[in-house]
Amino acid sequence: MTTAIEVTGLVKTFGRTRALDGLDLTVARGEVHGFLGPNGSGKSTTIRILLGLFRADSGTAVLLGGDPWRDAVDLHRRLAYVPGDVTLWRNLSGGEAIDLLGRLRGGLDPARRTELLERFELDPTKKGRAYSKGNRQKVALVAAFASDADLLVLDEPTSGLDPLMEEVFRSCVAEARDRGATVLLSSHILSEVEALCDRVSIIRAGRTVESGTLTELRHLTRTSVEAELVGTPPELPFAHDLVVTGTRLRCQVDAEHLDALLRALTAVGVRGLTSRPPTLEELFLRHYEPVAPEPTAATR
Amino acid sequence: MSAYAATATLHRLALRRDRIALPAWLYAVTAMVLSTAFSFRTLYATEQDRRSFAASIAGNGSLRALYGPVHDASTIGGLTAWRMGVFGAVLAGLMSTLLVVRHTRAEEEDGRLELVAAAAVGRRAPLTAALLAALTADLLLGALVTGGLLAAGQGVAGSVAFGLALAAAGVFFAAVAALAAQLAETGRAANGLAGAALGLAFVLRAIGDGGPHWVSWLSPIGWAEQVRAFGGDRWWVLLLPLAGAAALTAGAYALVARRDLGAGLLPQRPGPAAAAPSLATPAALARRLQRGPLIGWCAGFAAAGAVFGGLAQGAVDLVGQNRQVADLMARLGGRQGVLDSYLAAIVNLLGMVAAVYAVQSVLRLRTEEVSGRAEPVLAGAVSRLRWAAGHLLFPLLGTALLLAVAGAVAGLAEGATAGGLGQALVRLPLAALAQLPAVWLTAAAALAVYGLLPRWTAAGWAVLAVFLLIAWLGPIVRLPGWALDLSPFTHLPHLPGGDVTAAPLLWLTAVAAALATAGLVGLRRRDLG
Known part of the structure; x- marks a missing residue:
């Protein structure tokens, strides 16, 4: 079996709110899958359904070959979860919470626990409520990475970490992938997703709007082009966000118009040219912008 | 007065947040007191009935320990003050304690106070607002009880004295809670401390009413009883809980000025680095x-x-x-x-x-x-x-x-x-x-x-x-x-x-x-x- 998570047509409503509206998500075994979406788009709801905490109204979800609701206990032996907002028991120390969470899913590797505490620079003797947000997150991260889980479900796990700890987190995810684990990483930090993820799903308003490798997604969107020309720039009806200053030109074009653009430019004569694939940020923004009429062709 | 900046806003916030809990408390306590009064009115309709009933309980030490002595057996109001004086004071104290802790230490513990305190809010404002909310609740409770007893045809002085006795007990325990909220680091622990004080007050009063009389003067709940509503109306006794509340509030303010946000006086000890195998x-x-x-x-x-x-x-x-x-x-x-x-x-x-x-x-x-x-x-x-x-x-x-x-x-x-x-x-x-x-x-x-x-x-x-x-x-x-x-x-x-x-x-x-x-x-x- 090659898929770790297979979700189709998932619907979940809370009263009148439709949190998930036919969401699809496929995560292959052994991949790091980025799960992107704005606040309130249904990422955490999806994750709670995958954890068997919420029951979907309709649609199917298969997790590691099992039903997340019915087989919750057995599946949870094979997965580790880090919530975005970690709350700890105030009278338990961080070390106790790590051990408890590890044991509840069937044990953790003591050597790796020690090593991770050191790498994350976490003091395990503090009581739950004495930790800052970032340190509470580290408690959950150490418990998750010290386990031998097949699947790591990480719901915005780095929102409280500093850049140094973010680096430690990235190397931990990479190590988890190297030992064959699958990672579902819900995140807002696009550089993190770009650096770590093999494939990405972008959701909006409870629906998947884009899914694929970053290369595939980039192919679907526009390339930014900047050119220094010999003469006056030509008419480019297919270009978006066109800005012309003298003989300099900046614009974005869809993949299918790239060829036409280059022909038009070389006809005038090119002194310098840079082209850059769209960043994930641009991809993201394009999907998240409120649905408004596309600005027409060139804005001169 | 910058220490009190934004107190009025926070007071309104507290009342707004308690818009369901507070009326429920007031209704429940008032209903308990008044249903007792109305049932006494049907059960002991004549003064003769009331006096013989009072005589039968006067000799019962356990009832005295539980409810206190009867100070006035001639009126319904007197019997109600006996039957509900102690429990009314306990309930008013409980209502005030929970209210004050809910708006002080619990807010601090959950981190919401940090957000509030970062605004143009005086250092004493959150505590003052919580105490004012408790005062509002206690005065309303006193007014409702007084009004109910008046509606039941009882004397004005006794009805007012009984209402004020309950309110004063509430105010005293609000101040106890204010101090407890400074000492303990969690809302739960603050409630525990204030609840223990309430329990101690009840027990001291029970001992005093069952045996050595002076012991009940050590208890704020005993004070509510010593007002002797309908049985002499000793107004000066009301000064005891109010003076006590003022002293406790001053103590709480002194601690607020000295401690860090989120900290209590009982320090956090480090815990074990690893869990015991049993956990x-x-x-x-x-x-x-x-x-x-x-x-x-x-x-x-x-x-x-x-x-x-x-x-x-x-x-x-x-x-x-x-x-x-x-x-x-x-x-x-x-x-x-x-x-x-x-x-x-x-x-x-x-x-x-x-x-x-x-x-x-x-x-x-x-x-x-x-x-x-x-x-x-x-x-x-x-x-x-x-x-x-x-x-x-x-x-x-x-x-x-x-x-x-x-x-x-x-x-x-x-x-x-x-x-x-x-x-x-x-x-x-x-x-x-x-x-x-x-x-x-x-x-x-x-x-x-x-x-x-x-x-x-x-x-x-x-x-x-x-x-x-x-x-x-x-x-x-x-x-x-x-x-x-x-x-x-x-x-x-x-x-x-x-x-x-x-x-x-x-x-x-x-x-x-x-x-x-x-x-x-x-x-x-x-x-x-």
Whole structure:
């Protein structure tokens, strides 16, 4: 079996709110899958359904070959979860919470626990409520990475970490992938997703709007082009966000118009040219912008 | 005055947040006081009735310890002030304590106060706003009680004095809570400290009213009694709680000015770096979380058992000295009969208080769920039933422990004063344990609400309140039989001394099991978190 998570047509409503509206998500075994979406788009709801905490109204979800609701206990032996907002028991120390969470899913590797505490620079003797947000997150991260889980479900796990700890987190995810684990990483930090993820799903308003490798997604969107020309720039009806200053030109074009653009430019004569694939940020923004009429062709 | 900046806004915020809880409290306390007054009006319609009733209770030391002495037997108002003075003051204190802690330490603990304090808000403003909210609530309570008694045709001076006595007790314990909120680092611990002060005040007053009189002057609840509403109206006594409140508030302000946000005076100690091997199951976690509260409750039950058990023989002696009730005593079955009926009343009271613990320990499930702490546990290889079962051991067996402890200590104390240990030491714990089916049923009702209607979990408390009100006040206000039957506590045998039939105990347990099953089925089927 090659898929770790297979979700189709998932619907979940809370009263009148439709949190998930036919969401699809496929995560292959052994991949790091980025799960992107704005606040309130249904990422955490999806994750709670995958954890068997919420029951979907309709649609199917298969997790590691099992039903997340019915087989919750057995599946949870094979997965580790880090919530975005970690709350700890105030009278338990961080070390106790790590051990408890590890044991509840069937044990953790003591050597790796020690090593991770050191790498994350976490003091395990503090009581739950004495930790800052970032340190509470580290408690959950150490418990998750010290386990031998097949699947790591990480719901915005780095929102409280500093850049140094973010680096430690990235190397931990990479190590988890190297030992064959699958990672579902819900995140807002696009550089993190770009650096770590093999494939990405972008959701909006409870629906998947884009899914694929970053290369595939980039192919679907526009390339930014900047050119220094010999003469006056030509008419480019297919270009978006066109800005012309003298003989300099900046614009974005869809993949299918790239060829036409280059022909038009070389006809005038090119002194310098840079082209850059769209960043994930641009991809993201394009999907998240409120649905408004596309600005027409060139804005001169 | 910059220390008080934004106090008015925060005061309005507190009242807005309590727009449901506060009217509910005011309604419940006022209704209890007034239903007592109205029932006395029908039960003891003439002054002759009232005087003979007062004479029969005057000689009863245990009733005096529980309710205090009667200062005025000639009016309905006087009897109401006797019957509801102590409990009214306790309830006003409890309402004020919970209110102040909810708006101070609990806010600080949850981090919301940080957000508020970062705005243009004075250092003393949050505490002042909470105290003002409590003052508002207490004055409203006093006004409602006064108005109700006036409507029942009672004298103006006595009605006002009684209303003010309750309000002043509330204000005093609001100030106690204000100080406790500075000392403790969590809302729970602050409530515990203030609750302990309230319990101590009740016990001191009980000792004073049962024996050495001066002891009750040490107790703020005793002060509410010493105002002697309808029995002389000693207005100057009202100055005692107010002066006390002022001193405590000054102490709280002094601490606010010295400490850091989020810090208490009791320092945090570091914990172990690794968990003990036993901390590996959801049940072990539940034990760890519920252990502290259970120990506290156990201490309280042991203290209550000691006080009430120790008072038992004295109560019977006083009854024996009173010729007017000798008749009644004979009907109750002589000395042993009076002793038994006193002990049965105490045991029943302990059962009701154990039900409060039971509901609290059931609803810990909801606390864990709402706070998000249940989520990582259930994301482990832990079924919902196993998670819940770990916590539910406490309402199931913790209640048995509480009742057994209270019964055993009461038996020891009673036996020691009677000069023989043997009998009561066995009879009382068994009598106390016989309360369990009703306690379990109350807990199971709370579990059913939690499992089936999680958003309405607070209704678990409402069910408890209804059960207790029916069992406590129902007979006084002469509720019809079917209404009395709604409370599980109505169906318990009167032990020690009464006859035991297995049937009601069995079906109470069966209903409890059915409700608990419904709650657990609901919990398994619903969304969690």
